[in-house]
Amino acid sequence: MKFLLSLFFYIIGSYQVSAQLFKQKDDVSKGYTEAVRDIKNGKYQSAMQKLAPLTSANQPTIYSEYAHYHYGVAAYKNKQYQASKQMLLQLLNRYPNWNRTSEVYYLIGANNLGLRNWKEGNLYFDKIKDSSFQEDIQSLKQQYLQQYVDFDSLVEMQKQFPQDREIALELVSRIDKKSSHTKSEVTMATQLQKRFNIELKPKEDSPKSKTTESERLWGKGYYDVAVLLPFRLDAFTVSRRMSNQFAYDYYLGLLQAQKKLESEGISVVLSAYDVSTDEQQMKGIIENPSFQNSNLVIGPLYTSTFDVTMKYLAKSPMLLVNPLSTDANLLGSAKNLFLAHPTIQTQVEKGASFMKKTAKGAKAVIYYGNSSKDSTMAFAYREELKKLGGQILDMQKLPAERESMETLIPTFEQERPDHVAVFGTSSRFGQPLLATLDNRNLGKTPILATASSFNMRQVSLASAGKSLYLLESDYVDKDKEEMRKFQKDYWEVNSTFPSVYSYQGYDHLLFFGRMMGKYNAKFDQGLTLRRYESDQDGYLLGGFDYRHSHENQVPFILKYNGTKWVTIH
Missing domain, CATH: 1.25.40.10 (Tetratricopeptide repeat domain)
Structure with missing residues (x-):
């Protein structure tokens, strides 16, 4: 180029x-x-x-x-x-x-x-x-x-384009680098070398002291970061906002963090790979020599390609980060894998424990929306409450409509709940539910809810006099000086405002980049050393805490103090 x-x-x-x-x-x-x-x-x-x-x-x-x-x-x-x-x-x-x-x-x-x-x-x-x-x-x-292009696909391409010298050259080079060869591979390489007059450089004698893979990766003086996200470039259009816009927003956040790290003396090289569910494509990326030089791998997001990645990289010296998943099952995939968010299980465990201390009794009601994540959290919360001796008076899936909620939710005239749990991914779910609970004289009853159930701007004033607590590890505090500076810098570069995914991309690379820059191959020592605070350490969102787990167990329960949402747990 x-x-x-x-x-x-x-x-x-x-x-x-x-x-x-x-x-x-x-x-x-x-x-x-x-x-x-x-x-x-x-x-x-x-x-x-x-x-x-x-x-x-x-x-x-x-x-x-x-x-x-x-x-x-x-x-x-x-x-x-x-x-x-x-x-x-x-x-x-x-x-x-x-x-x-x-x-x-x-x-x-x-x-x-x-x-x-x-x-x-x-x-x-x-x-x-x-x-x-x-x-x-x-x-x-x-x-x-x-x-x-992986090896098998390269062989097929050579058959389809037999006169292409670049294909032949790459195929001969790949065969030469393999530790063992089949007879047909040796024959193929010999024939291609003769036809295209290809001369390979002689292999150097092995050094007396062999360099380990860890020394090779972590002794470069800079850090290669592979970003495996579903950019879907083949379907990109400028005429409309795409469903995977989050991938582009996240990457733009990475670019901002790259500049910040450079100012701190930490050199990071970003390489973006368009990865969705294609397992063969993922295998080809893993075979790519450039990818094999990665120090940090962010993604992939889908189960099929994630499993392929873990199979090959679980025992590597690379640092692996899943930027979005809240699935606790991933934690057993590899010792070098870290989740950037708290898992659903951690959220419901700490949420239930907090409400047991906050509510006056053990009786609860649980309401959830239509998404699979809503129901997963609701049922996990129910089981956690039962472990703590809680009693469930009512549990329902509800539409995000006030009229339906008024019909479906009991009046609780005989027995009243001590707290309410709300799990929704639609911002239209929480507000009519609060209004319905008010109509049941439950306005002062402690409520634990996912922040995604609400439009955060609309719920603030309405919740000032309520005991409303929100589960949110990525709260965007726009009053923070660091946040304002980021938004200004982001606008100047991209002529658009950042989304929460932009903030995530910035924080994730800034944090893990700093860990690599300070601790190099022993990055896990830095990760588990202490909790890294948002305000104290200059992050935009909630910060990072890997002291007790490979998931980010940063405090994530928020309470409105009359002017803004603040972390209380």
Whole structure:
């Protein structure tokens, strides 16, 4: 990609604005100039937004061709391969005689590789007649093969594209690196070496003192971080917000933390992998030499690819982090695995124990919403209450509607609960439930609820006079100075506001990056040393506590003090 980048900035620097430019409207000129500056500063999404109006067929300007091309570059750098490809094809269709078509072909080919389409990528590379592109094309193809293609798939690709030298070179190299070979593999490698005149570098003699894998990983002076999230690049569209937007928000938070760590003298290299449920793809990533150099692995999120990852990495010296899971069953997967959140079991155990001390008696009612997480938490809470000697007066799944709640919830005229437990993932669930409980004269009864049951802004004033306690390990306190600074920095880079996933990404990399930077391969010593406070240690959310478990047991029960939510447990 060195050629693409150097060529791109050459275009920015050398494009001479003709006298016609001054006839354009000021806002067009300003938008184009700012977009070019945004690309140079890494603000790709912002650049795309500013360039899109300049690509209109109805209002062509002297910027039209370059606006198309720069949009394609920005989208490609932002890993929005489909959007980049579509814009570049539009450029070729509208301006077939543009004098920089080789650059366009190269970038379309690169986008196709990003979309895992080897055949179509090569079709566009073959259109390029300028020999100066060849070295970069070879480098780009080799990078693709190493990152996305496992050994068995590589063998099949060689059969499908027998004249492709890059495939042959990578296959011979993989066979050479294997500790043992089959007869057919040796024959294949020999034939490919002869056909493509491939010469392998002689293997160096083994050193007298063998370097361990841990020493190799942790003696580099910097830290490789692999991010395995469902970016779903093949389905990306700029026209609507996607269901997996959290993955992009989380990654943008990582980028902010990377800068922060750099200012603290800790060098982190991020590598993003698009991982969902494809087990074969995950095996290919694990075989990738670049991935095998990772110090910290964040993800994957889905069970199928998570299990594959644990199978290969459970005994490795890598630090493994699941950023979102609350499943206690994962804790037994590997000794080097840590969960960034408290598990559901921990939340209900500590919640039930707290309510036993807070409520005046042992009688409780439990209400939960329609999601599987709601019911999982509700039934786990019920079992925990029973262990503590509690009595369940009523337990129901409820719709998030006041009228239905008024019909379904008893009046408790004969026997009243000592506390109420509420588990909902819809922010529309909690408020009508509070109103219904008020109508039962239970407004002052202690209530324990998941924070996701409420819109936190709306519930604050309403709960000021109530005994409402919330389960939330990722509470966003927007009054914190550190939070305000992060939001400002995030906006300047991305031209959008952060989500809770952005805060999580920032905190997770900042914390685990600091542990690696200070303790290196003995990161577990730092993790278990003490509780790392949000305010004291400069984190945005709740902080970190791994003293007693590989799950983050940071305090997560909140109470409204009249002006803001504060941690009380």
